[in-house]
Amino acid sequence: MNTDISRTKHRSLHSRGLRDLLERGMNAVVLRRTSFGLRRHLHTSYIPPTTRFPLTVRELAHSDTPLILPYHLAASDRREGQQINQRRKLLARNIPTPFVAIDQSSSRPCFLQWAFDSSQNDFITYFFKGRFPRLKQGEILLENAYTHPDYRGQGVMAVAMSLIADIVAAQGAHEVITFVEATNTASLKGCTRAGFHPFITRTDLSLCGGIKRHRTFEPILPSTELDFLKQPVSLLGTINS
Secondary structure, eight states, X not given: OOHHHHHHHHHHHHHHHHHHHHHHHHHHOEEEEXXXXXEEETTSOOOOOOOSSOEEEEEOOGGGHHHHSOHHHHHHOHHHHHHHHHHHHHHTXXXXXXXXXXXXXXXXXXXXXXXXXXXXXXXHHHHTTTOSOOOOTTEEEEEEXXXXXXXXXXXXXXHHHHHHHHHHHHTTOOEEEEEEETTOHHHHHHHHHTTOEEEEEEEXXXXXXXXXXXXXXXXXXXXXXXXXXXXXXXXXXXXXX
C-alpha cells in the first residue's frame, strides 16, 4: 500500500471532519431579534399623554441639529455615538420630514423622529435594509426616534409621537406605524401611551455570524391581548398560537 496516498487520504478526511464540525458549530449560532410593529388609526379617539413641561412639535430646523444630535455626546460615549451618527447619516440624505419636539420651558429640542410616506418606499427599503413592510397610500412610518439624554424617562417620546401623529393626520394620513424591539420596554410603553397598538411581529434571524440572514413578518391575532404598560413581552411566546 502506498503510504503517501494513505497519509493524503487521512489528512483529507481529517480536514473534512474539522470543516464539517466547524460548519455545524456556526450553524448552531443563531441570533434572534423580535420586534413589534405598532399602529395607530388616526381617526380613533383616545386620551393623549402629557408630560410635566409643555411640548410643541415642528419640522427640524438646521439650527436644531447640533442641539438634538450633539457631537460631544457622540465622541464621549460609544453607544450614544452610534445612535447619533445613524441619525446624522439619515439627515445627510435630506429625506423629509424629520420632526423635532421642543421643550417650551427652555426652547430646547428634546426629541427627533422621521415620518415617511408611501412615496419613499424605495428609499425605506434601501436605507433600512428591508426592515419594514412597504407603506400603502395614507400610511406613515415613524422611525429613527431619538430622545436627548437629558429628557429620557420623562414621557417625552409618548407626547411627541402623539403630536406628530396629529400633524400627519391633518395632512391626510389615516394610519401611522412604528417598530420597536421586544426588549425595549421604555419605547413600547411610550408608543402605547401615544395610542399605538401591536399588529405584527418581525423576527430577524442571523446565522453563521451574519453570513445568512432571514426575516419574517407575522400578523398578531386580533384576539391577542398585549398590555405593554404592564408586561411588555410576557405573551411574546404565545402571540400567534
